[in-house]
Structures are given as structure tokens and as C-alpha cells.
Amino acid sequence: MSERDSGMTTARRRTWVRLAVAVLLVAVLALLPWIGSSFTVFVATRILILGIFAMAFDLVFGFGGMPSLGHAAFYGLGAYVVGLGITRWGWGAGTVLVVAILGAAVLGLVTGMLTLRTRGIYLLLLTLAIGEAVWAVAFQQVSLTRGDNGIANIGRDTLPEVVRSTNGFYLLALAVFVVVYLVLRWYTRSSFGRVLVGARESESRMAAFGYRVGAYRVAAFTVSAALASIAGVLSAYLIEFVNPDVLDWPVSAEILLVTILGGAGTIVGPAVGAGFLITFETLVSQYSERWMLALGVVYIVVILFLPEGLASLGRRVRRRLGRQGPVADRDESDEEERLERASETALASLEAGRTDVAPIPDPGRDAQPAIETRGLSCYFGGVAAVDRLDLTIARGERRAIIGPNGAGKTTLFRLISGELRPTEGAVSILGTDVTKWPEYRRARLGVSRTFQITNLMRRLTVHENVLLAVAAGAGKRYELRDLERDPELRERTRDLLASWRLEAYSGEPAGEIPYGAQKLLEIVLALATEPEILLLDEPTAGLAPGEAAQVIDILRQMPESVTLMLIEHDMDVAFGVADRVTVVVDGSELVTGSPEEVRSSPEVLAAYMRQVTQ
Amino acid sequence: MRHVAIALNAFSFGMLLFLLASGLTITFGLMRTLNLAHGGFYLVAGYLSYDIATRSSNFWVGLLVGVAVTTAVGIVFERVLLHRVRNDELGQIMVTIGFAFIIGDVMLMRYGGNPLLVPPPEWLAGSVEFAGVVFPKFRLAVIVVGLVVAAAIGSLLKWTKIGAKVRAAVDDNEIAQTVGVAVPRLFMLVFGIGTALAALAGVLGSSFIGLAVGNEFRILLLSIVVVVVGGLGSVKGAFIAALLVAFVDQYGKLWFPELALFTLYAPVALFLSFRPRGLFGTEA
Numbered sequence A: 001m002s003e004r005d006s007g008m009t010t011a012r013r014r015t016w017v018r019l020a021v022a023v024l025l026v027a028v029l030a031l032l033p034w035i036g037s038s039f040t041v042f043v044a045t046r047i048l049i050l051g052i053f054a055m056a057f058d059l060v061f062g063f064g065g066m067p068s069l070g071h072a073a074f075y076g077l078g079a080y081v082v083g084l085g086i087t088r089w090g091w092g093a094g095t096v097l098v099v100a101i102l103g104a105a106v107l108g109l110v111t112g113m114l115t116l117r118t119r120g121i122y123l124l125l126l127t128l129a130i131g132e133a134v135w136a137v138a139f140q141q142v143s144l145t146r147g148d149n150g151i152a153n154i155g156r157d158t159l160p161e162v163v164r165s166t167n168g169f170y171l172l173a174l175a176v177f178v179v180v181y182l183v184l185r186w187y188t189r190s191s192f193g194r195v196l197v198g199a200r201e202s203e204s205r206m207a208a209f210g211y212r213v214g215a216y217r218v219a220a221f222t223v224s225a226a227l228a229s230i231a232g233v234l235s236a237y238l239i240e241f242v243n244p245d246v247l248d249w250p251v252s253a254e255i256l257l258v259t260i261l262g263g264a265g266t267i268v269g270p271a272v273g274a275g276f277l278i279t280f281e282t283l284v285s286q287y288s289e290r291w292m293l294a295l296g297v298v299y300i301v302v303i304l305f306l307p308e309g310l311a312s313l314g315r316r317v318r319r320r321l322g323r324q325g326p327v328a329d330r331d332e333s334d335e336e337e338r339l340e341r342a343s344e345t346a347l348a349s350l351e352a353g354r355t356d357v358a359p360i361p362d363p364g365r366d367a368q369p370a371i372e373t374r375g376l377s378c379y380f381g382g383v384a385a386v387d388r389l390d391l392t393i394a395r396g397e398r399r400a401i402i403g404p405n406g407a408g409k410t411t412l413f414r415l416i417s418g419e420l421r422p423t424e425g426a427v428s429i430l431g432t433d434v435t436k437w438p439e440y441r442r443a444r445l446g447v448s449r450t451f452q453i454t455n456l457m458r459r460l461t462v463h464e465n466v467l468l469a470v471a472a473g474a475g476k477r478y479e480l481r482d483l484e485r486d487p488e489l490r491e492r493t494r495d496l497l498a499s500w501r502l503e504a505y506s507g508e509p510a511g512e513i514p515y516g517a518q519k520l521l522e523i524v525l526a527l528a529t530e531p532e533i534l535l536l537d538e539p540t541a542g543l544a545p546g547e548a549a550q551v552i553d554i555l556r557q558m559p560e561s562v563t564l565m566l567i568e569h570d571m572d573v574a575f576g577v578a579d580r581v582t583v584v585v586d587g588s589e590l591v592t593g594s595p596e597e598v599r600s601s602p603e604v605l606a607a608y609m610r611q612v613t614q
Numbered sequence B: 001m002r003h004v005a006i007a008l009n010a011f012s013f014g015m016l017l018f019l020l021a022s023g024l025t026i027t028f029g030l031m032r033t034l035n036l037a038h039g040g041f042y043l044v045a046g047y048l049s050y051d052i053a054t055r056s057s058n059f060w061v062g063l064l065v066g067v068a069v070t071t072a073v074g075i076v077f078e079r080v081l082l083h084r085v086r087n088d089e090l091g092q093i094m095v096t097i098g099f100a101f102i103i104g105d106v107m108l109m110r111y112g113g114n115p116l117l118v119p120p121p122e123w124l125a126g127s128v129e130f131a132g133v134v135f136p137k138f139r140l141a142v143i144v145v146g147l148v149v150a151a152a153i154g155s156l157l158k159w160t161k162i163g164a165k166v167r168a169a170v171d172d173n174e175i176a177q178t179v180g181v182a183v184p185r186l187f188m189l190v191f192g193i194g195t196a197l198a199a200l201a202g203v204l205g206s207s208f209i210g211l212a213v214g215n216e217f218r219i220l221l222l223s224i225v226v227v228v229v230g231g232l233g234s235v236k237g238a239f240i241a242a243l244l245v246a247f248v249d250q251y252g253k254l255w256f257p258e259l260a261l262f263t264l265y266a267p268v269a270l271f272l273s274f275r276p277r278g279l280f281g282t283e284a
Helices: A003-030 A038-063 A072-087 A093-117 A120-140 A166-189 A191-201 A203-209 A213-239 A249-262 A269-287 A291-305 A310-320 A332-356 A409-417 A439-445 A462-473 A487-499 A515-528 A545-556 A571-577 A595-599 A602-613 B002-031 B038-056 B059-080 B089-111 B137-159 B161-171 B173-178 B183-208 B215-230 B235-255 B262-274
Strands: A371-380 A383-393 A398-402 A424-429 A447-449 A533-537 A563-567 A580-585 A588-593 B127-130 B133-136
Touching: A003 A166, A038 A166, A038 A191, A038 A213, A038 A249, A038 A269, A072 A093, A072 A120, A072 A213, A072 A249, A093 A120, A093 A213, A093 B262, A120 A249, A120 B089, A120 B215, A120 B262, A166 A191, A166 A213, A191 A203, A191 A213, A191 A462, A203 A213, A203 A439, A203 A447, A203 A462, A203 A515, A249 A269, A249 A291, A249 A310, A249 B089, A269 A291, A269 A310, A291 B089, A371 A409, A383 A409, A383 A424, A383 A588, A398 A409, A398 A571, A409 A424, A409 A439, A409 A447, A409 A533, A409 A563, A439 A447, A447 A515, A462 A487, A462 A515, A487 A515, A515 A533, A515 A545, A545 A571, A563 A571, A571 A595, A580 A595, A580 A602, A588 A595, A588 A602, B002 B038, B002 B133, B002 B137, B002 B161, B002 B183, B002 B215, B002 B235, B038 B059, B038 B089, B038 B183, B038 B215, B059 B183, B089 B215, B127 B137, B133 B137, B137 B161, B137 B183, B137 B235, B161 B173, B161 B183, B173 B183, B215 B235, B215 B262, B235 B262
Parallel strands: A398 A563, A398 A580, A447 A533, A533 A563
Antiparallel strands: A371 A383, A371 A424, A580 A588, B127 B133
């Protein structure tokens, strides 16, 4: 049996063990009504409901990295649909559920779209305002909602008889909990969830792959809102009362608290956090009326002592016990040897692999230049970073862009890739005017790039980094099934990692591997989408001389169909790889010519000397 | 004439919001801390000044002690808890929410849940009448205090050495530190000033809109709106936005009482989705 096969069976066995544990856990929880008092069952139901809410919230917060402080709106909407639907409009439970889910999904969609331009604290404040706007409707539309008095006596008559009792309702909540968990498990493994997490780590990288990041953010908000409203529906049925407090920001803050407490970015962690908080609340309330004071202390203690959540506590204990993961220390000579082998095999695979994927020649398209800029200008507050630049780069050309610091080289790249919009002028790629195109569309045309400062999804594994690039390149951007289970994507990812000799790091977070390997991964990611045009921003900067030489080797051997454009400060690299060199000074083209012409140009020398003497 | 009275009312409420919002915005501008305990300080100062003013039957002693003690509480909070979560915006928000909950519950425990109205000093009680418009003297005084504070903060930032340091640190915290601005000490000073402003607003506000646990969050939310619309960190923006929000609030209550808060928050949400940095906010 080969090593890989035995690895597979261990993994499969582990999955089965996990499944068995989960089933057992649910079975034990389902037995609670026969063991606990009705008060215990009531508290457990509250935990399940808050747990559902927290799991739904974490899709946006932990997975999406968007700190919403308005999620009470979605939860409270569900509760109010129950209150109004039953007491005012005589709806049945089915109608209530459908209206709540659809209503919250629409509100989530709108919220997601409104927040597209915001990040971090600005997103938090915007969602707070949205949440308070919804709260204000419930609070002030007194004729409809009875305002602050709320809607009482909701009753469970509309529910099927078996789930009306405390115990029956508990089992219903447990079933919903399991369903929501499964939905989230599926969602986070689909490309919707994986791209969402990728964008949390690096939006610019995901856009460069060709993902329309905003769509994934909006989708996450919509799904999260719909699931949160289910929790709201359950809570209104449980306590048979609803008032504007369920929509107010303290509820949003509390869901944030339990999510952090349980561990953001995991599916079930937030529900564990909910369990802790409600258990603590129940205990405190038995002895004291000062729950708000205790809650305030919990906020402070969690942030100061458990900012990574309870799960990190386990990790810390394990570390103290000396049971570290498989991450072994590597010494320097190993690293060098690894790199050497890497460049060899990468070259071999490039040569071998490319022949069978060679594009069908299209004479019309090939006649068009790969990149053409006309009068391209970009101003930053009156300063021209790129100034009326006309460049034509033929297909298959290797063009180096050199120039002193601040000449506008990286800005030029960003204008071509679409990260920036020009102030004036036009960009064409492969004969198509893409000036008004966003970055993700240009990427789908075949543009790929590396970043000057390594831009990786640092907390995702090396394998996941490459998988996201490969999936984008394969056009599998909106896959509903688990990307890891797609044999084609898995194979391409594994092959790429193997040929670049990065497979040893496959399971490690990209941000924790050595710098040289990160730099290589940066190039692998750009290549993994199988681009026609590759923009390389200082690919060798910060590398040891040996490593740099290997990168040059790889670039030299790139398939001829690929157009290469690279920015370099190292002249040896620029002249060694490029067949033509453009010197950019103060945002304008100074000279374009063969490496020899540029090397001997007195103007170029003068431009560089000026910088030295200044 | 009715509109003059409403406008004056809005103006004075705007100045109260500005007092609270100015402290919030300078602490954010300097420390990147959105201090949600700001409302808590407002509350503490209100109750303290009420307590001491009724005991000593002197409004001014109440005001002085209320502001001084609250400022001390704020500085201790910053030194002991808040500075531990520097550079962690979400952590700061959570810690300050927690502290605000603690303050609220302690005040509830000490003073009970009934709303209180702090009596203003005698010469500010009652109303003035001018050209047919009747207006409470105390609210006029709030307008004056608001304008004075606005002018004071403006010139402090513009003309003094401390102001220059604050502006430098707001602009680029790291560079300011490397050129020798003692940022931690500056943080403490600015947080103290911010807390004192919240406390002043608390004392004035409790004679204005009454004092009750829970009110501090409603007015805090309004002043957060002010700060955000004005642009986080901008005192000028806060001044303009405070007036804007107060007028929208007052006229909303007049024209559509069943939607007054919605007509405040919904446009703010729309505005922020297109201009996340507010009117005068700088790039983060």
C-alpha cells in the first residue's frame, strides 16, 4: 500500500470517528427531556437558539471577517414575524417561517450590498445604523407593533402538536440546530465559503484570481441573515413574547461576544460560546439581580484573556503539555537543497505540462498585442504617478520595466491589472478595451499578477491557497460542492505543489512558512490560474542570491505563449529575463529597447545618476 | 414663531450632542478607539452631580465634583484596562461596552430606576421671552457652553503645542512616536479631556433631558451618528453633524413621530454606504 493510500484511510477513519462522536452527542442531547427538569430543558432550548444565531452570525464575522453590529435586525425580524403574523394576521407556522426567512434574506442582501464599500470599524458602524433603523420601526410604529410594550401571548397553537410542549419544542430546536449546522458546514466548504474566507485573508489576491469578491460577501450576508431569522422565530415561540429589545444593538453585541468566546471562524464554536454565556447567566440570576454587571465583566474578561476564544485555551494547554503539531524545525541547508530541487522539477513540469494544454492558435487574436496602453495617466492628488504612457507589448514578449524608485512602475501594474482606474487614457488587453473593467474580469481574460509585498492568504494552508487559484483558473468560481472533493482541482493543486517542491508545507498556514517559500508560493499562485499574461512585481526582491537565480531560471523557461511583464530593480534579473526593456522615469517612458541598447543609453545612465546625486 | 422655538431647541440639543460627540471623536482620531463607555461617563457625571448638588444644594459644586471624579474614573479605566487592547478596534469596542454595562448597573443599584431631573441653578431656571418666543434659559446656556467648548477645542488643536502633537499623532501615530511625541502620555491626556467633555455633557444633559439608566445609550448612539457622519476624528465635522442630526431629530419628531428615529438612522446608513468616512473623515 502506498503512503498516500494509507494517509487516505487514516483521514477517512478520522472522519468516521468524528461522525460517530457527533451522532452520539446529538443522541445524548436528545435524551435531555427524559433526564433534566423542565427548567433545564427550557435553558437548553435557549442555548440551542442562541447557538443557531451565533453560528449564523459567524458566517459573516468569523468566516467573512466582517464585524457586523447589526445582526439583531435579522434575528429580531424573525421574532417579529412570529409576533405579528400570529397575533395580527392569523398566519400558520409555515407561512411565518417562509416570510421570516425571505424577509431576513432580503434585508441581509440589502445590508450586504450597502456594506460593500466598508471594512472594519466602518462596516461595524454602518451595520449598527442599519440595525438601529430596523429597531426604530419596531419601537416607534406603535400602532402596528405596540412599541415598547411589545407583543405578548403569542402562543404555540399554530405549531404541530408534538412540538408544543417544553420537551417537544426542545427537540424541535435541536433538530433545527443540526440542520443549520449542516447547512453551514456545506456552505463553508463550497466555493462560496472558501472564497469568502480567502477574501477575509486577502481581498486583492482573490480579485486578482478573478473572483468577484463582493458577490461572495453579499451572499454570506444573505444566508447568515436568513439563518439568524430562524433563531429569532424559535425564540419568539419559546418565550411567546417579543419587544423591540430583540432588535436592539445589545443583542448584536452579545452575539459578537459569544462568537468570540466560542471561537470565531469555526462552525460550532460560537454555539459553545452561547452555551457558556447562557449557563453563566442562569447561575448568576439565581443568586443576584446584577446580571448586567456580570455581563460587563464577561465582555472585559473575554477580550483581555480569551481573545481567540475557548478553543485557544485547549491549544494553549496542549502546547504546555508539549504535544505540538507535526510542524518540525527545518534547518537552513535543507531549505537550500529544497529550493534547488524545486526549480528543477518546476522547470520540468512546466516544459512537460504545457505541451498538452497549449492553447489552440487563434491568428486573429494572436495578431493583437497582449497589452496596449494609450495615453495612460494616473494622478494622486495632482501628482502624476503615471504620465501619458503609451506601451505596446506583443504576445509572448518578455518585457522588463525598470526605473528609479517612485517612477510609477507598480502603479502601471495596478492600472493594467485593474486594481486602479486611470485618470485618463485607455488599457487594452488581447485586443479588448478593458479600461472600465474591474480587476476580476481582466483576470478572467487571462491576466495574472504577483505582488511586490507577498500577498498570501496567510492563515489558510499553502494547499488551500493554491486550491483557490486553481479553482479560479478552472472557472469553478461558484461551485456548490466541496472544492476539496473535486478530483481535478485536487490533482492540479497537488501537482503544482509537488513540482515546485512546496508539498512539505502543504498543510501549514501560508503566513508561517519561510520567506523564500512564500515568495515562491506567490509565483505559484500567479501561475496556477494558467494566465496568458503574467505581471511580476519584483519577483526576486528579498531573496537570497541563490534563490533569485532559480526564480530567473524558471521565468526564462516559461512557455512562449505566455506574455511576461516584470518590474525589477536588479538589473541582472531584468536583463537576464527580458527581450525588451522599458525605462520609466517620473511616470513617463524614457527609453524602450533591447537590454544592450538600454544598458548603453546615456539617458538611462543620467536618470539613474540623478537619483543617486539627489 | 413656533419654528424659531423648535430651531432653538434643535440648536441646543445639537450643542449637547456636540459636547458628547467631540470627546468621542478626538479619542477616536488619536487612539482609534471607539469608546462606547463614553455614555457611561455621561451617566456617572449626571448622577454624581445630581447627588452632590442636592446634598450641598449647590449646582456648581455638583458640576465640579461630577466632572472631576468622572474624569479620574476615565483615566484609571484607560490606564488599567483600555490600553491593554491598543490597536485592536473590535477589542476596544467590546471592552468599552463591558465597562458601560458595569457603570449602568452600578448606577442602577445606587440610584434606582426612576428618572431624575437635576434642577439647574436658580438664575438659569425659568424661561426668557424675546419677540414672542419663549425659551428656557438653561437651554440657552447649553448653546453658549457648546459654542465656547467648540471654540476652545478648535483653538487648542490649532494653536497649542499639545494640539499640534495631537494633530500629528492623529495623522500618523507611528511617525509621531518616532519623532518623539510621547504618545501614551498624550493618550491619557486626550482620553481625560474626552471623558471630561462627556461628563460635562452628562451634567448639562441631566438638567436637559433627564437622568435614567438606559438614556445614556440612546444619546450615545445619536452622538456616534454625529461622529460618523462628521467623519471619525474630525471636530469640525462633529460640530456640523451635531447640528444636522439635532435638526433631523427635532423635525422628525414633529412631522412623523411614528418614524422619527427611522428617518434618522436610515439616511445615515445610506450616507455611510456611499461615504464610509463621513463628511470630513480622513483615509484610515
